[in-house]
Amino acid sequence: MLSPIILFTAVLNGLMTGAVYALVALGLTLIYGVLHIINFTHGALLSAALFAAFFAFQKLGLDPYLAAFLIAPAFFALGYALQRLVIGPASHGDDRNMLLVTLGLAVLIENALLYAFHADTRTIDLAYGFKSVDLGFTFIALPRLISFVAVFVVALVLWLIMAVTDTGKAIRAVGKEKLGAELSGIDVAHIYAVTFGLGTACVAIAACLLMPTYYANPRAGNAFVLVAFTIVVLGGMGSVPGALIGGLAIGVVESLAGFYFGESLGQVGIFLIFIAVLLVRPRGLFGASA
């Protein structure tokens, strides 16, 4: 039997990982809540951001936590452009076309990464990457602690944006009642693009937080994103608290399951939860009707 300390450490590690899952899920749920589309491009964008963080470190010597301040705005712009110029105009009023377009973009981006950078896995070595923080009864890797805190800071910033700024209020308005918002003079296409940009920026920040302890390759984002989809579905499409709580919960479940069952079956387990939730309660625990 595992000692309580090891179990507790596993839970803590799960929470750390879960925080990053939550950030990725946050981007996804934001996009769904406002645009009502399931963004299949999310994973490929995460992979691209991981490469961006990698190259920022390798070529520019930038610490990923600092690089985030460059990469996040860049990816915001990328997300904005994608929605405004490609995804939005391609929808022709039918959700199914947006499914196909985001899928097409995902395939395009993932394989562009493959073509440009090949399939090998890239990692970075931070000077303080292996430092641990002594919590008294156990140790936590420093990068993981930083990501945990950073996620909550990002969530707070997002909340402030939504609650206080005009743009944030416009986003909430469009998410609740598009026609009314449009009639009130809100530029819906712009708001959609801003939302997509914010969701993409979340993913970019998550990538920078991940890079010290994870890796970059063209498929890296996919693994994360399937978990993010599960979280969003479990927590409820469009629900921000659902994404945060769900992310932490899944992180812990995965960490504990990994101990007992090993990695592959852990992945299958996540998928099965995902399928089960979709079949039994598609609105998730906190969300609106599917």
Next chain:
Amino acid sequence: MKALWPIIVVVAALAAVPLFVHSNVVLNFLVVTLLIALAGQGWNILGGYGGQYSFGQAAFFGTGAYATAILQVRYGVNPWLGFAAGIAAGSAVGAIIGALTFRAGLRSSYFALVTLAFAEVLRIVASVAPITGAGVGLLVKLDLRAQAFQFQSRAIFYLVILALVAASLVMTQLIERSRFGVWLVAVRENEDAAMALGVDAFTVKLAAMMVSAAITAAAGCFYVQYFLFIDSGIAYGTWISIEALLTPIIGGIGTVFGALAGALVVKLLGEGIKLVTGDVPGLDLMIYGAVLVLVIRFAPRGLVGAFADMRVYLKRGTKLRVPIGEATGG
């Protein structure tokens, strides 16, 4: 039946090809193209006619492939029987996934997600299960006899896959003109209105899913006989899910010849890319992704649809039809 003539003409023309073409490279290209066309025709029935976009066609392709491979390799079953068993197995998986998802009332994005998830689950399980050879895969023994469903001549393989494609074209045409087809399209256009007119939407969608799965599974079975090797990445990989949906969308979603036309375009494009840049990983799929985005953005009804639009435009000076979904009444 009058409506079958275009199919007869096209198939006859294609069947004559081996008389003039003897290059194995070209024949191989054509075989792969027809294989993808077959898999795509499966997607087209459920997605094009039925309006349910599956992102996990690999689940049926792989099940058909593994079923026939496992039966041959581990149990010594005759490959022709294995072929039939593979189609049945694929259809059964379609029935299960369909029953679960349609019973739950899942539509649109959620349906796409769930089918994707099912395919991934199967892939991961296949990559570790001993019966599928896990990471190593399954190798079918070379046995160039007709009884073993293997042929010395590539031309014969070509004619076999052509026969399968022809069967799928006929099946699609018959469905299009039948009551089932009318109901299927009605469900696609507006499920509630269809129910109010007496259409049992659940049963119709389920039947379409089983047909779709059977056709794609047949493509998987053929793959095994032709390439003699299968592993989890080939059988259940996203590549086939993507190519199966890409070809009808490019060629003409919801039309009889859409998948075939699309497969020709996609594969020719792929070969063209290879000629120019060599066999670089990622380039072909990257271009396919770009093509998918461009097609949806500018020509959502694909080649066949654009062709039909063009004829109307030339006749009347205006576009008559609108892309799926743009005209939702009221």
Next chain:
Amino acid sequence: MAEPLLSVEKVSRRFGGLLAVNAASLSAEAGCITALIGPNGAGKTTLFSLISGFLKPSAGKIRYAGGDVTGEPPHRLARRGIARTFQIVQPFAGLSVRDNILVGAHLRHADRAAALALAERVGSGVGLGDMLARPAHALTVAGRKRLELARALATEPKLLLLDEVLAGLNPSEIRDIVPVIRALSARGIAVLMIEHVMQAVMSLAEHVFVLAEGHIIAQGSPAQVVADPLVVEAYLGHGAAAKMRSAHGH
């Protein structure tokens, strides 16, 4: 007296805390035109959705053709002979007018030729004869209403639920479609119509039910119902009946 074709018995429907339909009872007879009227938000379309199977009642029973059909799904009811049109018209936008009606015609005719023939007949019958090959989305509002009607008629129903089929039509369009509806009841079809256009209700309906805030507050002939003070109050507000009486110097 013979049992009416449709008998809705104390049917209720709850949505969370909201009781949209509250123990409503009504009936419809073959060959008769029955109207269901009431102020906006009264629950009329909800009641239609309950009768046509799109919603299940929280309480109560629905009897049709002598049998209990409570809770049956829409396609099963359509097969039994209950057809409905939608308040917000829902054509199969990408299909032609003929192909739209064909969907309904196929309910009782598996053979394509027979179904097509029926579709053309029904289409001409509602006045869409020269529009059959046009796409449904090219129709005007009046045309789409006729299409809704034609599709429902192609299923050869015994009970036809018309949900505000006259809404959005100008007076001459209404004048054109009223005889079409009257002809249906002459053929023996039971027509139950939700309507706001009072002139049509007065001239078409033989029996009227009034629904307000989820329950039936009055029923009778059109003249009786219109004079009923409860009905006046439901539309014009509390005390309106008394005000009208005093204004008329009773």
